[in-house]
Amino acid sequence: MNEVGIPLIVLAAALLLVLAILAAMGVRRISLRHALGTFDASISTAGKRWTMGVCRYADHELEFLRLFSVSPVPARRFLRSSLEMRGWRAPEEDEIRRVPPGSVVVMLGYRDETVLLAMDYGAYTGLSSWLEAGPVAGIGIWR
Missing domain, CATH: 1.20.5 (Single alpha-helices involved in coiled-coils or other helix-helix interfaces)
Known part of the structure; x- marks a missing residue:
């Protein structure tokens, strides 16, 4: 050569x-x-930067998969019984360019951390319903 x-x-x-x-x-x-049970979302934990991805409902978990990845393994997994819905809000001025257009920011509590998910309002209602319809957490105790 x-x-x-x-x-x-x-x-x-x-x-x-x-x-x-x-x-x-x-x-x-x-x-x-x-795939059924997926929705577009961006995630921010502990005030860090936003990461775009796809959330997927599993049997007992909410899985977050990064958008720009080839890995089939979720980047984050949230146990359904440990997630707590804390409400939603419109994106703040500094978040508008970092989240998808038309998104709402959903505030979730997961164990000792606050997780922010940006998604459209339809996905928020689905997530809220999925959390409220969760399985029994213990004998005689509804989640």
């Missing part, structure tokens, strides 16, 4: 790798959006 051939092959391989990763992210995004 000549001096130009090897760098060109390396560059082409790197480009193909980037395109394969982008394609995998696109396929994952489409499959997540078409």
Whole structure:
């Protein structure tokens, strides 16, 4: 091979790798959006930055999967019986550019931390219903 051939092959391989990763992210995004029990959301914990993703209802958990990832493993899992709905509000001025347009910010308590989820109002009503219809937490005690 000549001096130009090897760098060109390396560059082409790197480009193909980037395109394969982008394609995998696109396929994952489409499959997540078409699955039942999912909704678009952004998450912020402990006053940190907002991360875009998809939330998915599981049997006893609410799972958060990052949008820009190829991993099938959720980034965060919240046990249903430990989640507490604390209300919702409109995004504050500094949050408007960081959350999806038309979102409401839902305040959740999870163990000792406050979790903020930004989602559309329809997803909020679904989350609220899912939490209220939770299973029995103990004998004779409704959640």
